[in-house]
Amino acid sequence: MKMSGGVEWALHCAFALTAADHPVSAARLAEMHDVSASYLAKQLQAMSRAGLVRSAQGHAGGYELTRPPSEITVLDVVEAVDGPTPAFLCTDVRARGPLAASPEACRTPCAIHRAMTAADEAWRASLRSVTIADLTAQVTGEHGPGVLAGVRNWLASAT
Amino acid sequence: MKMSGGVEWALHCAFALTAADHPVSAARLAEMHDVSASYLAKQLQAMSRAGLVRSAQGHAGGYELTRPPSEITVLDVVEAVDGPTPAFLCTDVRARGPLAASPEACRTPCAIHRAMTAADEAWRASLRSVTIADLTAQVTGEHGPGVLAGVRNWLASAT
DNA sequence: GTATCCATACTCGGATAGTGGTTGTCCGAGTTGCTGGGG
DNA sequence: CCCCAGCAACTCGGACAACCACTATCCGAGTATGGATAC
Numbered sequence: 001m002k003m004s005g006g007v008e009w010a011l012h013c014a015f016a017l018t019a020a021d022h023p024v025s026a027a028r029l030a031e032m033h034d035v036s037a038s039y040l041a042k043q044l045q046a047m048s049r050a051g052l053v054r055s056a057q058g059h060a061g062g063y064e065l066t067r068p069p070s071e072i073t074v075l076d077v078v079e080a081v082d083g084p085t086p087a088f089l090c091t092d093v094r095a096r097g098p099l100a101a102s103p104e105a106c107r108t109p110c111a112i113h114r115a116m117t118a119a120d121e122a123w124r125a126s127l128r129s130v131t132i133a134d135l136t137a138q139v140t141g142e143h144g145p146g147v148l149a150g151v152r153n154w155l156a157s158a159t
Numbered sequence: 160m161k162m163s164g165g166v167e168w169a170l171h172c173a174f175a176l177t178a179a180d181h182p183v184s185a186a187r188l189a190e191m192h193d194v195s196a197s198y199l200a201k202q203l204q205a206m207s208r209a210g211l212v213r214s215a216q217g218h219a220g221g222y223e224l225t226r227p228p229s230e231i232t233v234l235d236v237v238e239a240v241d242g243p244t245p246a247f248l249c250t251d252v253r254a255r256g257p258l259a260a261s262p263e264a265c266r267t268p269c270a271i272h273r274a275m276t277a278a279d280e281a282w283r284a285s286l287r288s289v290t291i292a293d294l295t296a297q298v299t300g301e302h303g304p305g306v307l308a309g310v311r312n313w314l315a316s317a318t
Numbered sequence: 319g320t321a322t323c324c325a326t327a328c329t330c331g332g333a334t335a336g337t338g339g340t341t342g343t344c345c346g347a348g349t350t351g352c353t354g355g356g357g
Numbered sequence: 358c359c360c361c362a363g364c365a366a367c368t369c370g371g372a373c374a375a376c377c378a379c380t381a382t383c384c385g386a387g388t389a390t391g392g393a394t395a396c
Contacts, residue, residue, distance in 0.1 A: 001162045002378080003246040004340065011271045012252050025368065034256035038343050045370065058350030061368045074274050087162040087246075093171050097193035099313055101302075111297040112170045115233050119285035126278035138270040143260075154258055161339085163379065184329065197382050204331065217389035220329045 003082055006043040009035055010081045011074065013044065014132050015139075017053065018069045019151040023062030028155065043081050050080035069136060075127035088116040162241055165202040168194055169240045170233065172203065173291050174298075176212065177228045178310040182221030187314065202240050209239035228295060234286035247275040 013029050026044050030037035044063055047053045052072060053063045065072065090113040094101045109117065139147055172188050185203050189196035203222055206212045211231060212222045224231065249272040253260045268276065298306055 001160060001241050001246050002244075002248075002340090003160045005248070005250070006341085007247070008250060008252060008271065015271075023368095027368090032256050032258060033252050035252070036342060039341065041369075042342090042371095048369085055369060056350090057348060057368045057370095059352085059365095059367050060350070063369095074271075074278075082160050085161075087160050088166070089161075089164070091164065091167060093167060093192050093194070097191050099191060099309060101306075105302060108301075111294045111301075112167065112174075112233075114297075115286065115289045115294070118289075119233075119282045122285040123278045123282035126281040127274065130274045130277075135270045135274070138273075142267075143264060147260075150258060161379090165380090182329095186329090195381060198380065200330075201332095201381090207330090214330060215389090216329045216331095216387055218326095218328050218391085219389065222330090 001087055003078075006039070006046075007078055007081045009033065009040055010043045010047060010077050011135075013040070013063075014047075014052070014065070014069075014072065014077055015135055016151055016155070017063065017065050018132055018136050019148045020064070020155045021152070022156065023056050023060065023064045024155055025062040028062070032151075032154065047077065047080045050076070052076055052080055068133070070131050070133035072132045073128045074130045074132070074135075075124055077132075078127055086117070086120045088113075088120065090116070160246055162237075165198070165205075166237055166240045168192065168199055169202045169206060169236050170294075172199070172222075173206075173211070173224070173228075173231065173236055174294055175310055175314070176222065176224050177291055177295050178307045179223070179314045180311070181315065182215050182219065182223045183314055184221040187221070191310075191313065206236065206239045209235070211235055211239055227292070229290050229292035231291045232287045233289045233291070233294075234283055236291075237286055245276070245279045247272075247279065249275070 012033055016029060016032060017024060026041040027037045029044070030040045033040075044053065044055075048055045048063070051066060054066045055061070055063055090109065092106060092110075094110050095103070095106050136148065171192055175188060175191060176183060185200040186196045188203070189199045192199075203212065203214075207214045207222070210225060213225045214220070214222055249268065251265060251269075253269050254262070254265050295307060
């Protein structure tokens with residue numbers, strides 16, 4: 001089980017967009033993080049489709065957050081990029097084979113399915129409890145407000 | 160993000176081995192669940208490597224649990240089959256690009272890494288809180304003790 | 319009748335191909351800002 | 358001096374290959390069982 005590596009990039013971009021007050025192009029974000037611009041664009045498109053960021057075309061276009069960072073959770077970003085499908089897919093093994101359970105007994109999810117779903121929900125709840133604003137607060141608290149200002153200045157400066 | 164489908168098979172096998180009091184061959188378990196015998200063998204080998212089941216060769220060989228079901232958690236099975244590696248891999252994006260953080264500032268994990276690790280730990284804790292014995296108890300409570308007896312009888316009967 | 323030996327059949331275990339999904343890339347459609355000219 | 362049209366450059370968005378992990382399979386190594394045989 002491996003999560004898409006683009007999730008990390010998307011989260012870093014969300015953090016950067018918190019600092020910026022202008023729309024920032026995908027190429028700029030890619031240069032800042034030293035990652036593939038083409039592939040990062042794909043993640044940003046996914047976030048745009050999910051409604052987390054707004055895209056603007058044209059000369060001074062780019063991406064910007066649609067909501068305050070305090071209203072965007074880490075789970076929002078993860079689900080936007082990695083998809084909302086749970087990692088575990090129950091194939092109803094109990095309904096197959098010579099000992100197949102009766103269809104009416106399979107009305108409710110099996111015990112295994114419930115355990116996996118509960119774990120998945122715990123994972124999601126943990127990610128839902130952290131917002132992008134929380135991340136920036138942690139960074140500021142540990143490394144000072146200079147980091148945020150540095151990002152803002154770099155994004156505002158020309159190439 | 161998608162978990163290996165073999166995890167579900169392995170959990171069903173663990174449940175079946177709880178009912179059986181003899182070693183059960185991989186082919187038998189595959190026939191019972193109507194799944195590929197060759198591929199199920201791979202999952203059982205992984206469980207054997209993890210020490211969850213003991214394998215016996217020869218005419219009346221097969222697999223059997225090494226511990227009481229109450230001492231085997233769902234997490235044990237998941238980690239045995241799917242690997243113990245966390246789904247999220249931090250590639251230290253903050254240490255790259257023109258705004259790279261200083262190496263000594265990267266001594267501690269970044270905020271994103273921490274959030275993902277916390278969620279992963281919540282997921283693991285949820286899976287760790289459920290044992291195979293809990294699963295059998297749930298099945299017995301919902302569908303009666305006949306299910307377990309049926310599995311035992313079928314596994315004891317000849318082909 | 320009993321112990322021993324052997325052939326047999328059954329088991330696991332790891333090495334070997336096929337396939338779907340993630341990763342990475344590219345080019346076209348659309349929009350904005352700027353520049354030059356005209357009134 | 359102000360307004361407008363045209364241009365050019367920059368942006369996003371989706372369509373197109375390459376690589377890797379999961380899926381599925383096969384055959385060889387090893388061992389307990391059962392029967393036949395000798396004592």
